[in-house]
Amino acid sequence: MxxxxxxxxxxxxxxxxxxxxxxxxxxxxxxxxxxxxxxxxxxxxxxxxxxxxxxxxxxxxxxxxxxxxxxxxxxxxxxxxxxxxxxAGLASPVPDRIPRTISPSVQRMLDRLNDTPVAVFDAMLTELHANALYVELMGERTGHERNAAWRNFLGSTSRVRQTPASLGQLQELQVADLRRTAGRYPNDPNLQALVDELRRRSPRFAELWESGVVAEHQAGRKIIDHPVAGAITLDCDVLQVAGDDLRIMIYTAEPGSSDAEKLALLMSVGA
The missing domain is CATH 1.10.260.40 (lambda repressor-like DNA-binding domains)
Incomplete structure (x- = not known):
């Protein structure tokens, strides 16, 4: 048959x-x-x-x-x-909620990266997990500051050194990312609340949201001004986890460089 x-x-x-x-x-x-x-x-x-x-x-x-x-x-x-x-010839139903669970396999991978600053974000750019070295590098974030978009549009301080141009590019990227997420999860109440607040309180966000700006995550180099180690130049890569809709942010230093030595210093401080 x-x-x-x-x-x-x-x-x-x-x-x-x-x-x-x-x-x-x-x-x-x-x-x-x-x-x-x-x-x-x-x-x-x-x-x-x-x-x-x-x-x-x-x-x-x-x-x-x-x-x-x-x-x-x-x-x-x-x-x-x-x-x-x-x-079955049916349209797949739209998920109601953004996934916010880190699978055991992803967690095992994170556990192997203790000597690298690593953080995991969900599709609305909220930090779900950060290892000890990432927290030591960037500082501990709580409340609204755990969301990268909220922090860059409404927050006041960051250890990442930004020029007006680099901050503008980052904001364009984050708005485009949130718009794509809203298309996949139109019924997520937390995402709706975040977008509503940013549109209401940030003229820059509202302008970018209405403009339909398009941008994609790219590898970049960032300077982090650490209160103990000073300026640290690191490469930043964002990896996406297929199926779980997570973003893994990884910071690395060139082997043998002074920046790598500063990361090692931060590991000893954290320990």
Missing amino acids: ARTGLGEALMTWRAAVAPGDVGLPGNGTRRTPGLRREELAQLAGISADYLTRLEQGRAANPSPQVIEALARTLQLATPERSHLYQL
């Missing part, structure tokens, strides 16, 4: 879910890996016969409710979930 892409995907994802992952006992011998068809159907709240017909390509046009129940039960990540909707 000819199966559809939807049927093949459902069978593949069903085989990848261990019974214990969904609260089912995993004891006993199973002829096939993963969940049985009847188990997936029961957990998703649909009939086993309907799931059989979906997998065999004998049922078409499943409802969004059915697809969402299957995606939830199969524990699909955001890209897989969107692909399931596409296979």
